[in-house]
Amino acid sequence: MALAIVAISQVWAEETSPPVPAETDVQSRGFSLPNINVPPPPPSMQPLTVRTTGEGNGRVTFPPANACPPGCGANYPKGTPVVIAAIPAPGSTFAGWGGDCRGTAPCTLTMDRAKTVEAKFNKIQVPNAAAPTQWMQWSLAAAGAARQEAVKWLKGATIDGAICKINLGQVYATPGVLKSRYIFSGQIKQALQQAGAPDNVAQNWDAAFTTSWDTWSTQVNIPYPGLPWYPTFLAWPAGTIAHPTPSVPSPLSALVSPGMAAMSPPRLAGTIQTKIGTPANQPDAKAAISTFANDLSARFGLCMRDCLMTKVMGSGQALMGDIGNPSAKPVMGNCSGGMILVNGF
Numbered sequence: 273m274a275l276a277i278v279a280i281s282q283v284w285a286e287e288t289s290p291p292v293p294a295e296t297d298v299q300s301r302g303f304s305l306p307n308i309n310v311p312p313p314p315p316s317m318q319p320l321t322v323r324t325t326g327e328g329n330g331r332v333t334f335p336p337a338n339a340c341p342p343g344c345g346a347n348y349p350k351g352t353p354v355v356i357a358a359i360p361a362p363g364s365t366f367a368g369w370g371g372d373c374r375g376t377a378p379c380t381l382t383m384d385r386a387k388t389v390e391a392k393f394n395k396i397q398v399p400n401a402a403a404p405t406q407w408m409q410w411s412l413a414a415a416g417a418a419r420q421e422a423v424k425w426l427k428g429a430t431i432d433g434a435i436c437k438i439n440l441g442q443v444y445a446t447p448g449v450l451k452s453r454y455i456f457s458g459q460i461k462q463a464l465q466q467a468g469a470p471d472n473v474a475q476n477w478d479a480a481f482t483t484s485w486d487t488w489s490t491q492v493n494i495p496y497p498g499l500p501w502y503p504t505f506l507a508w509p510a511g512t513i514a515h516p517t518p519s520v521p522s523p524l525s526a527l528v529s530p531g532m533a534a535m536s537p538p539r540l541a542g543t544i545q546t547k548i549g550t551p552a553n554q555p556d557a558k559a560a561i562s563t564f565a566n567d568l569s570a571r572f573g574l575c576m577r578d579c580l581m582t583k584v585m586g587s588g589q590a591l592m593g594d595i596g597n598p599s600a601k602p603v604m605g606n607c608s609g610g611m612i613l614v615n616g617f
Contacts, residue, residue: 317347318383328364328393333357348383355380358391367392407560410469415567417463419617426612428454431584450492456482476547487534492527521582535572541565574616584610
């Protein structure tokens with residue numbers, strides 16, 4: 273009797289229960305059917321962690337619209353390329369990446385694993401205008417000494433006779449040296465040492481200025497014609513020496529020199545920086561050297577205009593004859609001596 277009741281109940285349940293789909297039934301038993309489109313599992317997410325370091329301020333941006341701070345990270349599907357950029361705040365500079373990024377350019381990461389990026393921001397050190405930097409103090413000391421040396425050199429300068437020898441028909445005199453009785457004595461070096469500059473900075477700064485000055489002076493030549501005391505003479509009948517050319521003051525700019533560019537601001541500054549070497553590559557060093565070069569070049573330019581060469585005398589070997597005679601001929605001459613009236617330094 274009991275068995276009959278159980279059998280009847282089972283049959284009733286099977287007839288009244290809705291049929292179970294075969295797919296669900298099979299899956300529920302842990303089986304799989306071939307050729308059935310089952311969606312793949314969602315891709316794994318990889319975390320990106322971003323940190324900012326340093327004494328400065330700035331932001332790090334990364335997609336889709338994230339920034340650190342305030343947010344400092346995000347999750348990305350595995351394999352996603354992510355571009356990360358650093359933006360320094362005013363008064364700060366971006367010093368470079370750390371972690372999984374390198375350099376200072378925007379960084380591209382492929383999120384094939386968890387990654388960490390550090391962005392370092394430094395403060396920009398702005399010197400106090402009321403307190404010159406150490407390099408600027410050295411620059412001022414060097415400029416004062418350079419002006420003194422330049423004035424002494426110019427006051428001791430004379431025209432060498434060889435510079436003024438000409439042959440008939442030549443357009444320019446033979447290049448020669450504008451000589452000076454004064455020799456640079458290292459005053460720039462001494463001034464820099466007294467201002468606290470290291471010996472290598474003082475010595476090389478001094479040598480660089482001397483080199484630039486010599487490049488100008490040793491290439492001076494006298495243009496022909498153009499200077500009133502240029503020594504071209506007629507034969508002087510009264511003797512064997514031609515009549516001296518009268519001394520007429522002429523500006524130094526009349527003494528042409530291919531080496532004058534050595535005293536221009538960029539060339540002078542470049543020579544000093546090259547001589548000093550690595551210490552001169554600092555930003556405050558470059559600014560101080562540039563200030564020195566600009567000051568000396570401006571004063572040199574004024575002297576080219578306002579410093580006057582005077583008391584230059586000419587002489588020449590005479591040919592006998594009468595100046596009024598058509599047979600009188602011009603002869604080669606020399607000019608020498610002279611002095612410079614210094615203005616501008």
